[in-house]
Amino acid sequence: MGRLNEVLLSFDLDHTLMINPFRRWVFPEINRWLQSHFSEENPVNRLIREHRRRLLNGACPKAYDWDDILRSVASGRSIPFTVRELVEKHTCVGKVWLFADVLPAMDRLAQAGARMVAATNGFTRYQRPVTDCLGLTPYFDRFHTPEEMQCAKPQAAFFHFGKGSRVIHVGDRLDQDVLGANRAHQISVWIYREMSLELIKLPVSERNRHPLLSACLAARLHREGVPTELHEACHPQYVIYTLDELPEIWEQESGSEGISDKW
The missing domain is CATH 1.10.150 (DNA polymerase; domain 1)
Known part of the structure; x- marks a missing residue:
């Protein structure tokens, strides 16, 4: 069980960190x-x-x-x-791969003492061969998956793996990752790699309510088939375009000393 008030970083896998086969x-x-x-x-x-x-x-x-x-x-x-x-x-090189920002960001977070887990709707038997191949597995304390939790994102109960910890959950889907983290009253981070330059220029803390983001969210929610009444519940607390921005959020939410100055 995590220490009370400890901040736990949880990651979706597919299309957030990696591409599976x-x-x-x-x-x-x-x-x-x-x-x-x-x-x-x-x-x-x-x-x-x-x-x-x-x-x-x-x-x-x-x-x-x-x-x-x-x-x-x-x-x-x-x-x-x-x-x-x-x-x-x-699962072999050329058929599965990581996004280029993943390992540098994971290294920075690990060396800063961040505790990280995988939180995915893919069963462990389908995910571990890929994370093993790509060198991701050692970064995670645990894998939290539907067969273990007996539920799946976006159900709030899925995020009960945090127990005494505050969870920062990072994912690419509004209807699963963001909605689930919000329902569980955890910290939702949407990774949006197609972000426009206008949004990229904004501070991370200012993006989630900026008018420029509204059209991006509406288009993605439409693509994911989210009913209108759930749109506000799918609004992320943070929006990033690269994992390089995640240490800033972890630092802010955990109250840790700045790690960006060290790198």
Whole structure:
């Protein structure tokens, strides 16, 4: 359990720190196998529909159990692989990668004494092969995932891993990362790598309520399919365009001495 009032940094993984092999490699291979059993061009979409059905029915963590979803779609057919095996097969340099700002920022935070965890909706068996390959795993004290928490982002209960700590949660999705952290009364940080130069020039503390951000948030919320009544709840407390800006937030929220002067 974290010390009372300790600040814990939690990170989403996919599209926040790294790119996993699902979209470009795992799903296409599943699709090729399914095409031999279903007379449609992209039968892998059956998995996506089942995933969404489970989400709508509140079936967490089963909505993120891709092996179980595949078995359900296969309807008793013998599957010659597991999704975990496909992830391991395609997790190699060139098929998975980190954003360029990740390791320098993680090094700075680790050397400054920040405590960090992964907080992802991906099951550990699908995420650890990728974080191991990319050298991310040693930075995290723990992995918090749906099969452990028995819930998923954006449910507030997912963030109970913080216990006595204040959590700064960093993620790329407004509908999962920001909404979940806000619901749990934690500190939400939206990483928005497509930020315009006008916003980049602003101090980090001034971006989240600046009029320039409104259109960016509206477009992203529309893309994520967030109902209008949830828009305010999806408003991040901080907006960054690179992880290089995260130590400033950690320093401010933890009351630590400045680390930026050391680097």
